[in-house]
Amino acid sequence: MQLTDFAHFLRWQDVPEPVQTRTRDFLLDLLGVAAGGIGTRLSHIIRDHAADQFGAGGASARMLLDGRRVSPAGATLAGGMTIDAFDAHDGHRLTKGHAGCAALPAALAMAEATGHLDGGDLLVSLLLGYEIGTRAGIALHRTAADYHTSGAWTALSCAAIGARYLGLGAAQTRHALGIAEYHGPRSQMMRCIDHPTMLKDGSGWGGMAGVSAAYLARSGFTGAPAITAEGDDVADLWGDLGQNWRVMEQYYKPFPVCRWAQPPVMAVLSLMQAHALKSTDVARIEVVTFHQSLRLATRTPDTTEQAQYSTAYPAAVAAVRGTIGAADISEAAFADPEIRRLAQGMVVTESDTYNTAFPARRIAHAVLVLQDGTRLQSAPTEARGDPEAMVSQAEMRAKFHSYADPVLGEPRATALQAEVENLSTGQSLQRLLDLATAPAKG
8 A cells, every 4th residue: 555545544444453452552551651751841841842932823732731722743742752751652673762652642633733533533643653653763774874763753654644634635745754754853862872861762853843744745845755755775664554564563661761771670670579589688780781771871860861761770770669660760769779779889781692683672681699699690581561472451551540640630540541442433532632631730
């Protein structure tokens, strides 16, 4: 199926049931992550910025969990960065990034801005974010030497979402994709790994560029072609649209830290649990991982961004707390002396074998050196939630409520879950939009 046809004519009832289920699961998961991110300083700043600089002179949409009306591009910017502020959202191994983070705010904003409030259309639009975004991300990694953030390629998927809601023709859609690709933020991901700041993964900026591209194309602005979608060297990635569902390749994140840190975290947890250890039983933790995980080098974070882009800190948290929750990546947790002891003393090295496996697999192992000198080594370990071993819906729902209930209140969170689970063609989005955009604590 041609990309433009796929973007405009895919219907929810034509999507296989397992793909429908996975799309709904990630929709709810993303809303929970947004609730986790709403209280961050990053989210406060970007939402105020959108209200100040992206005023709704024409079409408007409410910002996620904020309620203020801004332009659709501004709502996408704010929503994407709010989700990105709390690094617990789904991702894809080969893109080394996150397709859903920008797609959901773009779809919600465009639905409200255009008044197309059909539940099936929202679900299809989110699915477009995964199908087009994942392919665009793989294509960009294949054709560009630098490692760009997710915003570089989610710009294309958000342009397609915008084009669908605006009812653009094939030629205009092609220009929207080209504009989005050209203006998408080709930001350097490893810079933010080495120097963690609020820039994060560029998802909000990419979403803003994509939605803007759709509106520009509607006005006659030209920008085709998008070479990551039309180049002969990436044609194989686009020929299976509607047959190979890339949403089924996304992973789920059980913890709100970078995916590259999660194999070491799981390796430490496996040893602590298998041997019924307390953190005080451990003299030192040694981690053997892949290079990109090694680059997450912050030991004693001062900000939540540094805590999320670290390997040693969350592995130490896991040893002390037995898990990693929202409170563990906030400033109140950074002074814990036991966490600091294990994080500062951790030995992190890289393995050629694990480097070769990356990015298709992310593998690490851990060694716990006990106070009596005993050395306990884990097996080679991967993170939980990879698509081949997806977690249960019950676990995903529990994660949603762990983030959403403290921010939204349990009744509102439960109502939001019900709206997502019942969403389908012919059902109005109005109730879901009201629940997802009303101001939230934080």
